[in-house]
Amino acid sequence: MGVPNPRLDRFFHRDAPWRPELRALRAVVLDGPVEEDLRWRQPCYRAHDANIAIVSAMKDCAVVSFLKGALLDDPDGVLVAPGQNSRSARMVKVTSVAQVEGLADTIRGFVRQAVENEAAGRKVAMEAGDFDWPPELRAAFDDDPGLREAFETLTPGRRRGWLIHFTGAKQSKTVVSRIEKAAPKIRAGKGMQD
Numbered sequence: 001m002g003v004p005n006p007r008l009d010r011f012f013h014r015d016a017p018w019r020p021e022l023r024a025l026r027a028v029v030l031d032g033p034v035e036e037d038l039r040w041r042q043p044c045y046r047a048h049d050a051n052i053a054i055v056s057a058m059k060d061c062a063v064v065s066f067l068k069g070a071l072l073d074d075p076d077g078v079l080v081a082p083g084q085n086s087r088s089a090r091m092v093k094v095t096s097v098a099q100v101e102g103l104a105d106t107i108r109g110f111v112r113q114a115v116e117n118e119a120a121g122r123k124v125a126m127e128a129g130d131f132d133w134p135p136e137l138r139a140a141f142d143d144d145p146g147l148r149e150a151f152e153t154l155t156p157g158r159r160r161g162w163l164i165h166f167t168g169a170k171q172s173k174t175v176v177s178r179i180e181k182a183a184p185k186i187r188a189g190k191g192m193q194d
Contacts, residue, residue: 001031002030002031021097021100024094032047032112034111035047039051042054047115047119053066053111061095064110065089066091068123069090069110070087076106134166134175136172137163137175140179162186
């Protein structure tokens with residue numbers, strides 16, 4: 001099926017935590033119809049000209065992350081979101097080669113589903129509208145309709161990023177301060193990370 005990319009051999013063979021688990025994950029993922037490549041300094045697995053999975057190490061485990069993991073059927077609840085605000089990605093965490101071996105068929109199934117989803121062109125819905133807009137943001141929009149217009153023309157991901165930033169503040173004055181600091185970037189069509 002998939003062929004190991006020799007450019008990644010160094011990544012998988014260097015002396016670092018979780019190397020045996022990463023090599024085991026690599027072998028399982030490569031059982032699928034995927035191409036192995038290096039993206040974001042990580043082993044990335046592609047199908048139908050799209051990135052579908054990444055194998056990487058975290059502090060406490062090794063993982064295989066599925067970029068559109070929210071679309072995968074997971075009756076056993078193996079997949080976890082990488083963070084509380086994750087919309088699309090889901091990952092399988094492992095802490096031993098034995099655990100990789102025990103989950104091998106499940107991971108192969110996820111790879112197969114991810115490849116099929118790319119072939120079908122399926123996408124994860126990325127709406128920003130499921131967040132409550134803080135009252136301070138509504139007030140800022142009432143005072144400055146141009147700011148509202150600029151905010152509404154941002155991509156859904158950029159709007160979501162700003163809303164997470166604004167609603168993460170505990171005090172109203174902090175929300176107001178964040179909105180004031182963000183306004184020039186919002187008007188410029190930029191997101192939090194731009």
